[in-house]
Amino acid sequence: MGQTLAEKILSAKSDTEARAGHIVVAQVDLIFVQDSTGPLTLRQFNNTNLAVHNPKKTLLFLDHSAPSPDQELSNDHIFLRKFAKETGVVLSDIGDGVCHQLVAESWANPGDIILGADSHTVTTSALGAFATGMGSTDIAVAMALGKTWLRVPETIKVLVRGHWPKGVYGKDLILHLIGKIRADGATYKSLEFGGEGISALSMSERLTIANMAVEAGAKVGLFPSDKATQSYLREQGRGERYIPLAPDHNATYENIIEVDVSRLEPTVAKPHTVDNTTLVQELKGVGIEQVFIGTCTNGRLEDIAVATSILAGKKRHPRTRVIVAPASQKILLAALAKGYISSLVESGATIVPPGCAACLGVHQGVLGNGEACLSTSNRNFKGRMGNPEAFIYLASPATAAATAIRGEITDPREFL
């Protein structure tokens, strides 16, 4: 009997024949925390009285409150920096970028098991890694033991067919899918993407899709490891870590969902849930006070490029402020070199440092009462951007840029 991608990776890492429903103990290749979940993780780790199993593959990221907006969070940062110094684990300080982007750029490999104390750890399952988020105590114990227990998930196959129309991106596909299967449609399960619509996608678009798998409840959002994976790893300077990975043709799926991308249109998630989706066309005229372009979902160079191409030579609407946060220092430098940053600033955008920025409501773009934000991030829960009296719409960077020009939700195809 064939195996899904999840079953294959978990078999190799647990030295068993892993099948959906089994409980396995698996070796972990990479473990990380960030500054909002890290302090609790390290306190729990200290409670184990054990040493760090593999400091070179244990990472601490300061990205969620970076730079820190207040003294309590600054003290949390001191605690994380001190732990890194004492134990030799790897520290990524403020300005380096969002953990998931940095894990994609420098650490994740096909076939790896990656655990992060952050739900969007699923992002690098785009590279064919079994990457999943856990809480602080699970991560603390994995740091000490170098392994964790996992229930082998059932798999929902997402078969993506057709050619991508102009103005439609990976973000629109994943929003469409979550709207269809809902916020708990893949709880405890693996989403496994495949089909010619997926083969055609760059790693940047794949990372966007995998990032939001957790918004349907999924444990991972796995992609096969193919030519795009290989060229991405080469670009990042670790081409030798490429291994091809694909599910068996006779693998067992709980369900197969087919999506014809040629019929997709720019899509938006409305307040206050990610599965509350509709077409951009249905929301024409909805006023927006803040556009936010960035995050682990859509803060990559390709995202900044498409936003720049729409905004170039135009000004933001006077009612709409525009905040741009490149997802990593590498992306910021490339965007500077390509002239995207100066173009965006000329259009009226505010550039904030690489990091999570306004996404989680701590700083750098907290919303006021009654304000609406169109964000390229992954969550629009009530209160997410720092104010339960505000409204968050989620969409692609292209829709965000078009909306910035008109001051109301706008179909990007009008500018392409």
Added chain:
Amino acid sequence: MLKGRAFKFGDGISTDHIVPGRLLHLRSNLPELAKHVLEDADPTFAQRVKKGDFVVASKNFGLGSSREHAPLVIKVAGISAVLAKSVARIFFRNAINVGLPVLICDTDNIDDGDELEVDLKLGKISNLTNTTKLSFTQIPDIMLRILDEGGLIPYIKKHKDFTVPKT
């Protein structure tokens, strides 16, 4: 035996409802953070809840962020167990890891304010207000053993490793 009042919530209560990001600066101060527990779902909850009470929800409780502070502040606030039709994956593991029981059951028969009695060992829930009885789905064996030790840290201190049955 656990005994207390039910505080009823609806579908899709996220970890942002339980501990919003704007309170990130309180995450290293759990007693203070617990004063805001579930504030964005019910602003009066933290003042009304008493030791031993139950959070009773519908579908997909605890979705969103991996922040373990969510089950932790529920526990610190005195809640003895979360009852829901379904819970999000990370919240489920986190709750068990910090020693907060999560019981998957049909919560339609429980109203806000009902008096409940829960027998964790027998797997039975009695609604003393409407005199109905409910059973809950057994959680995986490994989680049960972690819960029995009071959470993952005491479990690992005692057993040094994970023990799972051979498949």
